[in-house]
Each structure stands twice: as structure tokens, then as C-alpha cells.
Amino acid sequence: MRIHATTTRLTLAIVGSLALHALVISSARLEMAPPPQPEAPLEARLVPTPPPAVKPLPATAPARKPRTRHAAAKLPAPPIPVVATSTPLFVPPELDYEVTPELEEAPVAGAEPLPTERLALAPESVSAVPVDPQPRKGRIEYAILYGSGDGLPVGRAVQSWEMQDGRYVLASDAETTGLVDVFVPQQLRYVSQGRITSEGLRPDSFLITRTRRGKTEEARARFDWNNGQILYGYAREQKAAALTAGTQDLMSLVYHYHFTLAPPKPGRLRVPVTSGKRFETYEVEVFPEEVIDTPIGQLWAVPMKQLARPGKEHFEMWLAVQYNYLPVRIRHYDRKGAYSGEQIAVEIRVGDAKEMASR
Template sequence: MLRRALAGLLLIGVAVLPLQVGAATAEPPATGSIGFDVHYGERGFKVGEALHQWHIGETRYELRLNLEASGLAGLFGLQYEQRSTGAIDRHGLRPERFSVEQRGRKPESAHFDWIAGRVSIRRDGTERRSGEIRPGDQDLLSLWHQARRVARSGKSATVAVATSKSLKQATLEVLGEEVLELPIGRVAAVRMRAYAADGGLDIGIWLSREHGLLPVRIRIEDEKGAVLDQRAARIEFGPAGEAARANKNSNKN
């Protein structure tokens, strides 16, 4: 049961304040990292840690998420790397490839062909399904940063979200502003939600006002109600963020 719930989640103390999303917020640094504490279930048991690195330039971007679980969660395979790479245009992030590598499983990926307007979802290089995409559509990881653009507009958006297994039509909406109690401290955040009508995608995204609307909490709930909640424990900007990735990679060798 645990393995099935965790696999489903891979695929896909708060005070409420008045909505003030339109207030000006500076852009975050182009490069950095966020370390998350990872919690599982409604009771929020900590099961591991995740490291998210980003590099967002003027024309290109690269995003990574390395999640490592401990205890039973680690034994059940909750260890993976997600990567999203692509371009930047007037619609924001434009993914070209989204990939997932998980211990004990064949690699999975989504390949975006913007000229043809199609995304190809593959397992071990073999296409399993495909779907239509339009400007502004995202993958599961790039959505974390594209949400910043939608938050600034203050208006909901309809986007297709590609995972490593499916393409979901989702609504990305601004719910308001909240004050979060996180491992990094008390954070004023804009709360977002991306959800599909069929229940196959439900992601809460909280963007920190203090940190240029970077994602500081990600809560994923699957169709059966299983919850994976990532809460920011540290944020590093610039070369320090790159160093965090290098150190994490060296620890694997």
C-alpha cells in the first residue's frame, strides 16, 4: 500500500490574509537551491529530504529536484531525480524535456515538440502516449516556477501539465496569501493550486514574498488522498546553490 501511494504521488499552522497578489515582488536570483523537509501523510511524518536547484537565464533554464527518503519510505523506493530543461519566451518557461530517474525503475520522460504542438511521454525511450500542447503548458517541475508568473497576474490560468506518465489539463489558480510556519521560519506566501477536474492532479504551491516568489512549500495529493508535503528548510542563492548540487552529487559517488 505504501509503495503504491508513494508511486502515485511521484506522478503527479497557517493564517489566511487578504488577497494582495498584485503587489510588486522582485525577481529571485537566477541561480540557487532550496532544501526541503519531506513529509508524508495527513499527520505529516518526516520521511526524508529533497534538494531543488534552479538556473533561470534570459533564454534558457534548467531545474532539478533530488528527493531522498529514509527508513521505510526509502526502502519502498521514494528516491528519485526530476529534471526539466528548456527555453524562455514571452509565455514564460517553455519545457523541452522533463525526465524522472527512480531507483529500481526504468527512466521516464516527456519530450516537448513546440513546432508540432505535441508532447511525447516515454518510458525507457519508448513512447507510451502523447498529447497536444499550447504555449504556456508545463511539466510537473517547471510548474513550480511558472506559477510565479500566474501569481503576479492575479488571474487563474488553464495549463496542460506533463508528468512522466500522463498529460493533465489543469487549472492553476491564486487562492490568496498566507503566513506559513516553516523550518526556515515564518514566511508570507502566495498560495497557488494546480488541479485537474478528474482528480488526477492536485498540487498546492506556496510562493514566498520574501524570496521573490520562489516555491517554499509543495503539497501533492493523489486520487486516493495520499499526501506528500515538501517544506523549505533552507534557501541558498547564487554559487552556494550550485555548490549544494555538487556536494550532493559527490556524496552519491
């Protein structure tokens, strides 16, 4: 019985121990995380170090090439210089725009009193010339030359006149020619109208039109002799000034001695002159006669030169004695006093018989 009891107790102890172990193991399984996955085996290899990556630069706009204007195909450069547009093609150059009220200031020191009486055209003493000793019609054709020496031809001008019943009309038309006309085309027209008096010409109106590249500008002067006033300038900005006896325009100044048939005497003159746009006094010196060479032959001529002033253009002209003091050469000087060009007569026609002197 003791053996049996002992056996029974031993069996119970073993069963209890197994039950306890089973409980512990079961409890551990509930709390433990799943076993970690085995890591991939490491593999070591020697590999050459790659070059460092190039860091891209900030995006910038490509450098701009200088813009060039694609003009139309250029013509070959002209072999002659281009006439400056500020220089008139013929007759005395136009000066800076200003009114000179002191038209009767004192004569230049050292000069004899200027014989403005020859140009004085007081309204009360005006009388038409009854007989015209020179032909009633005429025309002069000029070559316009640019530059020093013999000059290069850049244009042509035609001046014409007609008188009837004591009145006159003077006209001048100039235009560029050749390559200058291709690159810098210009046309210039002057028209002077008025009366022929015993003292010379007394203008009533003067018109100037200039066309450049198809654009035309116009200015005119009106001489109100009865009220002693001259109106001049562009239509949009007319100006007025006192009209002094003997006042001329650019055309009547040049042809004054041709219509009076009075030879200009050496000395100095002060003459009020309008260019249509401006009105001021010209100081002109007359020199003794001299012989000059022209395309129509050697001529005796009277030189007349506008006195130069700082910063102003001026002119010089020769009046042919054989042609009743017609202008056969007109020279131009720039604002610095340098010779810039001239126009010279290549043909003269006068009278109904069209007497001609040409090359």
C-alpha cells in the same frame, strides 16, 4: 474201514474249512484300508474370551500443517507509516495515464476566463529575457513529511535551478530516509530544460526517473514547438499530442512565476501539463496572499491549488513572496481527496553569495 473212512472225510472237511477261512481273511486284508489312527484325546478348558481384534483403519497421510514461509529475521516495525509507492515524493502528483485532446475546452462555469495568456508561449513571439533580475543559481532543500498533523519525516528533496544565456535547467532529486529507506527505498529525479521568455518558461524537454529497490524506470517528454507537437511516455511506447501554447511540465509549472517575477493573480488557470508519462490539463486556483509558518520563519505566500477531481490525486503549493515566488510548501492529497503529506522548505540558497535561510 467205515471208521477210517469217516475219519478221513471229517479231516478233509476241517482242512477245507480252514483253507476257505484263510482265503477269505487274506482277501479282506487286500481290500481294507489301514486302520485309522487313533484321534488325539480332546481336552476341554475354560479360557477367558480375548477382546475382539481392532481392525486397522485405512492408511491415510497425516494431516498437513499449514505451510509457513520462513522469512529472514524481521527488523523491528518502523514507528512511521510507509510511504505508498504510488504517491510521488514531491511536486504535483502524476495522474492516471490518458491523453486529453480537449485542451481548449470551455472554461469552468462561473469562473472568470483563465489568463492563459500569461503562460502563452507562441513560437513566433518568443524572446529571451535580456537581463535576469534574480540570481542565476539557487537551491531549496525540503523535508518530506507523511501523515496528518505535523507529519513524520520520511525523506528529503533538493530542487535546484540555473539560468544562462536565456536558457534554464531545473532539477529535483528526492529520496527516502530513515527506516522508510530501509523498507521501501526510493529515489525520484526530475529535470526540465528550456528557454526563458518574456512570458515565462518554455520547456524543450522533461525527464523523470524513478528507482525502487534497485530498479529504475524512465519517461520523458519532448516539446517540438516548431511543429506544434509533444512526444511523451516511456521509450517503448511514445505518444504524440498537439502542443498548445503555454504547455508546461511539472517543474516549469512550479517555477514559472519565479522566472517571470509576475505575481500570480487570484483566479483560475487552465494549464496543459506533462509529467513525462502523461499529458493533460490542470485546473489551478490562485488565492490571495497569506502568512504561513515554515522552518525558515513566517512568510507571505501565494497559495495555488489544483482543483480536485473524483478518483484523482491533486496538489497545493505556496509561493513565497520574499523569495520571488519560490515554492516553499507543497502538499499532496490522495485519490479520495484526503491530505496525505507534504514537503516543506528547510533551507534556501540563492546567488553566488549563497544567501541562506535555514532553521
